[in-house]
Amino acid sequence: MVRHALERGYSVVGVCRAKSVGKLAAFERRIEVFPGATNDREVIRQAVDGCDGVLTVLVPWGSNHYSTGTAQAVLDFARPGARLVFSCGWHISRDGRDVYPRSFKRQEWLARWLGRLTRLVDIDDQIEACRRIFASSTRWTVVRGSDLEEGDSQGLPVWSGHVGDPILASNITRRVDFALFMVEALKNDKLIHEAPAIVGCCSASAVAHRPSAGHSGDMAEGH
Secondary structure (H helix, E strand, C coil), X not given: XXXXXXXXCCCCEEEECHHHHHHHHHHCCCCEEEECCCCXXXXXXXXXXXXXXEEEEXXXXXXXXXXXXXXXXXXXXXXXXCEEXXXXXXXXXXXXXXXXXXXXXXXXXXXXXXXXXXXXXXXXHXXXXXXXXXXXXXXXXXXXXXXXXXXXCCXXXXXXXXXXXXXXXXXXXXXXXXXXXXXXXXXXXXHCCECCEEECCCCHHHHHHHHHHCCCCCCCCCC
């Protein structure tokens, strides 16, 4: 996301865990970094001050409301009118109209069970974070990502408003293109108050269904 943003001429401020700041060494002196947890309200308040857009990865870490704390801090401290783009997984549903395969629901159940057992992840916390975003009056978008893979960019992912759309069946997106969609969403007002579920534009399902469904790389939704 940092690289995509810099390529577009944006000034970039980042929040990064103190132990991971070294991973941003390639961008030294090109971005401003606030070391700290993203659910630290004071860190977020300082980082988003004056920003026109905020890109937020909602991570369901631990059992201390990491996702809800992060989302609420961004909602509370981002300037009025700022463009807010959040990311999460397909398991988030905005209106209950998503249709999930049984295998996906089993994976969600297992993640929830293991999270409660180990206290390492909290899927329900991420769901609550998105509920708060959906209920807010801010200019939000929640990007719902498929499984991710490494590799060179294939281009802007395609999307649908609901999981279960055949165009999403491949359930795979290049990590670099997930980041690309996040950054491009900042300038796409059609995605305001949308929760697009994305898939790689070169995935088999995207190629098979794009012509008839009307999905395209300009983020137009077909259904």
